Amino acid sequence: MNISELNQLLGNIDIYLLDQILKGRFRPEMRMLDAGCGEGRNLVYLIKSGFQVFGVDQNPTAVQMARTYAKTLQPKYDLLRFQVAGAEDMPFHKGAFQAVISSAVLHFARSTAHFHQLFSEMVRVLEVGGVLFLRMTTGYGGMQEASKEIHEGVYQLPDGSNRFLLTEKLLEELMMEHHLVHLESPKSVLVHGQRAMGVFVMQKLK
Numbered sequence: 001m002n003i004s005e006l007n008q009l010l011g012n013i014d015i016y017l018l019d020q021i022l023k024g025r026f027r028p029e030m031r032m033l034d035a036g037c038g039e040g041r042n043l044v045y046l047i048k049s050g051f052q053v054f055g056v057d058q059n060p061t062a063v064q065m066a067r068t069y070a071k072t073l074q075p076k077y078d079l080l081r082f083q084v085a086g087a088e089d090m091p092f093h094k095g096a097f098q099a100v101i102s103s104a105v106l107h108f109a110r111s112t113a114h115f116h117q118l119f120s121e122m123v124r125v126l127e128v129g130g131v132l133f134l135r136m137t138t139g140y141g142g143m144q145e146a147s148k149e150i151h152e153g154v155y156q157l158p159d160g161s162n163r164f165l166l167t168e169k170l171l172e173e174l175m176m177e178h179h180l181v182h183l184e185s186p187k188s189v190l191v192h193g194q195r196a197m198g199v200f201v202m203q204k205l206k
Helices: 003-010 015-022 044-048 060-073 112-124 140-146 168-178
Strands: 031-035 052-057 082-084 097-103 126-137 148-151 154-156 162-164 180-182 187-191 195-204
Touching (some): 052 060, 112 168, 140 187, 140 195, 168 180
Antiparallel strands (some): 154 162, 180 195
16 A cells, blocks of 8 residues: 555544554444544545444534545435534533544633543433543653743743643542542653643543
């Protein structure tokens, strides 16, 4: 398989999400939600492989693009699985999904209160025993100390961007509050002197 064929198969999927797929973490029979799906860059392989994928994004243009991609990949795909909605108020019932994906979304939280709202909503729509995949900027690797807090958990990073940082203390609070456990050791990829991106794979216990 050449690079072009590989790209057609996988799209622009998050490499850390692909890692979880290769580990067998997600299965086609699972109902999966991409919370903040954008144009659907993480969904190409999943749709092609018959996964029950849903998505929400607050950008109507992005949702329309995701629907277009889905229709191209699977002509009979139910396009209403992609909805225009913010991740803090999603049109799904409690425990609707067996897996929720949040890739590079929660670090756009406007404050600590907003972050809690976003996170709680993702856990709400996740069924007991379900998997939460989270990737976002963190304060690990000295990044919290190297950054300047500008508003309630939002920091200006050394790379010049403003992002909400998930800290060790906040993560511990979230896991206790929402009855979550790690399915594998968390990791942060450190871009030296610039930022840290964390990957967390958790399970909802109750």
